[in-house]
Amino acid sequence: MPVFRVPVLHMPVFLVPVLLVVSLLAAGCTGEAGRGLELTVGGAFGARPTVVFPDGRPGPGLQIDELTTGKGARLEPDDVAIVQYTAHVWDGGRNRLVDSSFTRGAPAAFPVGALLPGLDRALEGRTVGSRVIAAIPPGDGFGPNPPRGVGPSDELFYVVDILGAHHKGDAVQARGGSLAGVRVTAGARPALQVPRTAPPARFAAKVIDRGGGRRTQAGRLVVVQYAGAVWESRRVFDTTWTSGLPKAFKLGDGGVIKAWEQALVGVPAGSRVLMVVPPSYGYGAPGHPAYGVRGSDTLVFVVDVLAAY
Template sequence: MRRLALALPSLALLSALLLSGCTGAAGEEAPRVGGPFGARPSVVFPDGGPPASFRADEPAAGHGPRLRRGDVAIVQYTAHVWDGAGNRLVGSTFTRGAPAAFPLGALLPGLDRALEGRAAGSRVVAVIPPGDGFGARPPDGVGRDETLLYVVDVLAVHPKGASAGGPAGSLAGVRVTGGARPVLTVPRGGPPARFAARVLSRGAGRPVAAGQLVVVQYETVVWGRRAVVGGTWSSGRPEAFRIGEGGVVRAWERALSGVPVGSRVLMVVPPAYGYGAAGDARLGVTGSDTLVVVADVLGAY
């Protein structure tokens, strides 16, 4: 996967964050957001209900890479329903103790609009009316006619098409080309019975640890059929998942734990380390399929 891009605001911007507020259209008062970048913000709502229109403010502007459609942002965020009464909290990474991945272009329309073009290191405050929110099927805790308030700290930006790069390599007869986008060549004949993994190129970042959010580019191929059954290289948009919590197949846990950010890893994955005897019908993987995966480790948080 790709390299981590992290940028923090200047000291002057941090001091400005201690108490920030703004005035919207026609003198509407906005919530006051306090606290430093990267820390859980305090939010003080004005009296009355929310404005009817979308609004996005940037109380702190970062200086890192800018977020474009198809990129993935690593963020800390807090989200409230702004109803003029309890203004209840409906989501926060700070309660989980770990950041989240926001794929730009696949978020709420209001969040996409608020975050596009923002730089890593920025804090963004977005007022999202129902028309720019969840639409007709909101999640539990949010009404379809309720306005949302998001406070989002953009910790890092992973661009579309990002890559760890590296030289060509091989494992158990599988060959991988070098360069920005690796190409897998799987040999004829049956696959090995045992799981195997090899770091083809070792990055210079910190090792991946259990509990972290890991950002990757990858491609998965079925050994016998040589069919691509999953991955991000075709779209160019990285994906993120958490290591060490049972949310990914066993191969990912074993192959990536302890690997430095910026590495390229090749895996041969028998069913016991992949989708097991049940397979995954959605991906077209049967219970007897051995998989081959090449993955670039772009970031870990």
């Protein structure tokens, strides 16, 4: 996705695959024991949990339990699940923490159906508002080639709170509008119409339809659908509407181009934003060769803000 300078979530490399091992479930309350897992998980839903491990290592096989059952939307394949989580190596000794959304200050996004086997088995069918715990053996996680910081025989233990679910094809039913001669159509899947004139030299952004949801914030997660075009050729070089899969990213940490950082902070969910992006606010002199974007290209983006966390 060329709008991003770095992967969707900006984090140390070994933590990216670790994210894909999370298991979600649904049920329970503070300080509840995991049925069959012989441990205790405390803390409120959405807050950093505490985990009291028993002596020894976990039993064999993938073990999943619900501690709190939510009443929200049910996760399906191709959904983007928004979660808070912690992950430990359960070795019967230190049981050390190896990953946590709380250390980065924002929830994480997981594409359901494109994860590790244990994670997909745990996620599908769970509901928003659920707290899930899972003990995941290597065979249902990384197998013999884990990322740095996790051993080939390490068992992983996750506590995951499901904050949101965004389905394939989710959209904002927004109005159309125009900016600097660029027009965007109304409806759930907007089209960009770029004029055959020279592009403006300055960055410009406009909220052409303002939603009524939670406002985005720097340092927090935002979920969007978007399309980007090159002004000179009027060619769409990237769009989420082709697959219908929403994208999630964190604002304010340098993970997206300067134009997005400036135009999307403070925008309420349900909004449609149109941008005209000169090179200095986009990919700069290097451009983005993989998508045919040159260092001199002015770009146009339409972004629909689905949610803010």
